[in-house]
Structure formats: structure tokens, C-alpha cells
Amino acid sequence: MEMNVSNDEQVVARKAGGLNPTLILPILLAIGYLIYYFVLGNPSNFKDDPRLTGMSVGFSGVETKELHPDGFMGIIYMGGPIVPILITFMIIxxxxxxxxALMLNRAQGQGNLxxxxxxxxxxLNENKIDEAIEECDRQRGTVGNVIKEGLVSYKALAHDTTMNKEQKMAALNKAIEEATTLEMPMLEKNMMILSTLGTVATLVALLGTVIGMIKAFNALGSGGGTPDSAALSIGISEALINTALGIGTSAVAIIFYNYFTSKIDSMTFKIDEIAMSIQQSFAEHH
Known part of the structure; x- marks a missing residue:
């Protein structure tokens, strides 16, 4: 009964680790829109901003086509309504x-893995199980936690007289697998967000690109044969800005996702490596 309570507490602790997406994502979305309207859309980022003269047209204070960017931030602002969403994606x-990075660094524990x-x-080769458990306590990481559970089970099964050797080996393997299962949620939590944004950011940027090109072609076909050059350039600029933001966000998300996945795989491999040594040691000495 005590073992079940301990396992339940461990599961709760691992699920509680890391940021809660339900709480943090709306906050980051609000931050993204605030950056777009009050940082990128600051009147100082534009030449002869009509908002400085008291005009008020639309949510941003003036129609976008009347703005003249004076710097990189003003140019990004001209990307249109999809830009704050892409900014939010980048912040996320x-x-x-x-x-x-912080969670996986903590999961690696103390010292060189x-x-x-x-x-x-x-x-294990010297059959010094108590010393190995003490080494796990000093390591204080995911690998150490899993191996410690395996070693504790090793000691308990070594003195068990109710099971034969095959049953003991199966019980030892099960204990290690359960300990690994308890640790994995902490390692993999929120990885799906990075994986999803690696794809979704590009698709949302494509939507912004299409909207910008629609505006550009609309300007090209208006004016009775004389295209509105200002509206045309704004449409093309909007399309390219969305494309750049989307590709940049997607690239960063994919790079970090692959990096963290490789670190998780490395720790999992080390757990499997030691688990095999534990089983071999048990089979040899018991």
C-alpha cells in the first residue's frame, strides 16, 4: 500500500513540473498583441504619422496604407493582422x-552523466549495491532516480525466497520500466508545443502571405489601368514580412525541438545501458 501511495505522489510531482500551457499561452498571446500595437506600432516608428495629428481610423489609430515606416520595427508593423499571431508564436x-532547457539540465543531475x-x-560488477544507491543519491537526476529504483528492487529481490530466478528477473525489469515511465512525463512535457509550432507557424505565415498578395493584385487591378503603386508595394511587403516571420519561427522551433529530443534520447539510452548491467549483475550474483 505504501508503494502505491509513493508512486502516485511521484506521478503528481512529475506532471506538475514545468510551465502550464493552459495558463501561460493566453498571457503570451496578450504580450504578442501588446508588442505589435504599442512597440512596433509606436508613432515614432513612422514618418509623418497621421496619428500625431489626432486622426483616428480603425483599431490601430489610422489605416495602414497611410503609414510610412521609418525603421525596421515600423516595417514589421506593416505586415498586417497576422503579424501579432506570428510574434506570439515566436515568444512561445x-x-x-x-x-x-532548464528542466532537462536539472534532469541530467549533478556531475558528468x-x-x-x-x-x-x-x-555493479563488484556487486556493491549499497554504494551504487549512494551514487544515485548524489547524482540527483532522472537517470539516477530510475537506477535507484532498480537497485532498491535488486536488493529486495535478492533476499526474496518466494520467487524463482526467472520471476525475480521479470520483477526487476518491471520495476525499472515503471520507474522510467514515471520520469518520462517530466522530460517530454511541452515538447509537443515546439513540434506543433514548427509546422503551424509556416502555415499561418502562408495565410498572411496570401492575404498580402491578394491586396497587391487588387491594387494592381484597380485605378482604371493605372495601378496604385503605394498599395501594391504595401501588399507585397505584407506578404514578405509574414513569410519571413513564419519561416524564422518555424526554424527556431524545429532546431530546439530536435536538440531537446536528442538530449532526452541520450538519457533514455543511458538508462537502458545501466538497466542491462543491473540485470546482468543480478543474473550473475543471484
Missing amino acids: VIVFSIER DQFVLSIRRL
Whole structure:
């Protein structure tokens, strides 16, 4: 009964680790829109901004086609209504990448992980189980937590007289698998957000690109044969700005997702490596 309570507490602790997307995403969305309207849309980013003379047209204070950017931030503002969404995506990628980096760094524990693996394997070869458990306590990481559960089960099964060797090996393997399952949610939490934005950011940017090109072709076909050059350039600019933001956000999300995935795979491989050593040691000494 005590073991079930302990496992339940561990599951709750691992699910609670990291940022809660339900709470943080609306906040980041609000920040994205505030940056768009009050930082990028600041009148100082435009030449002869009609808003400075008291005009008030639309939500942003003036129609976009009447603005004349004076700097990079003003140019980004001209990207249209899809830009704040893409800005939000970029902020989400940055925030959750930092969160994952901190969590995975903590999951790696203290000291060099490769040296920890070698140390545990050496102690197992010498059948020094208590010393190996102490080494796991000092490591304080995901690999150490899983291996400690395996070693504790190792000690308990070594003194168990009710099961034969095959049953003990199966129980030991199950204990390691359960410990690994408890640790994985903490490692993989919020990874889906990075994976999703790696694709969705490009699609949303494509929507902004299409909207910009529609405006450009509309300007090209208006005016009775004389295209509105200003509206045409604004439409093309809007399309390219959305494309650039979307590609940039997608690239950053994919890079961080692959980097974190490789770190998780590396830790999982080390767990499997030591787990095999534990099973071999148990089979040899018991």
C-alpha cells in the first residue's frame, strides 16, 4: 500500500513540473498583441504619422496604407493582422525552449552523466549495491532516480525466497520500466508545443502571405489601368514580412525541438545501458 501511495505522489510531482500551457499561452498571446500595437506600432516608428495629428481610423489609430515606416520595427508593423499571431508564436517558442532547457539540465543531475554510468557499472560488477544507491543519491537526476529504483528492487529481490530466478528477473525489469515511465512525463512535457509550432507557424505565415498578395493584385487591378503603386508595394511587403516571420519561427522551433529530443534520447539510452548491467549483475550474483 505504501508503494502505491509513493508512486502516485511521484506521478503528481512529475506532471506538475514545468510551465502550464493552459495558463501561460493566453498571457503570451496578450504580450504578442501588446508588442505589435504599442512597440512596433509606436508613432515614432513612422514618418509623418497621421496619428500625431489626432486622426483616428480603425483599431490601430489610422489605416495602414497611410503609414510610412521609418525603421525596421515600423516595417514589421506593416505586415498586417497576422503579424501579432506570428510574434506570439515566436515568444512561445522562446519561453518554452528556455523552460525545457532548464528542466532537462536539472534532469541530467549533478556531475558528468557519462562518468556516472561508468561508476554505476563498475560498482555493479563488484556487486556493491549499497554504494551504487549512494551514487544515485548524489547524482540527483532522472537517470539516477530510475537506477535507484532498480537497485532498491535488486536488493529486495535478492533476499526474496518466494520467487524463482526467472520471476525475480521479470520483477526487476518491471520495476525499472515503471520507474522510467514515471520520469518520462517530466522530460517530454511541452515538447509537443515546439513540434506543433514548427509546422503551424509556416502555415499561418502562408495565410498572411496570401492575404498580402491578394491586396497587391487588387491594387494592381484597380485605378482604371493605372495601378496604385503605394498599395501594391504595401501588399507585397505584407506578404514578405509574414513569410519571413513564419519561416524564422518555424526554424527556431524545429532546431530546439530536435536538440531537446536528442538530449532526452541520450538519457533514455543511458538508462537502458545501466538497466542491462543491473540485470546482468543480478543474473550473475543471484
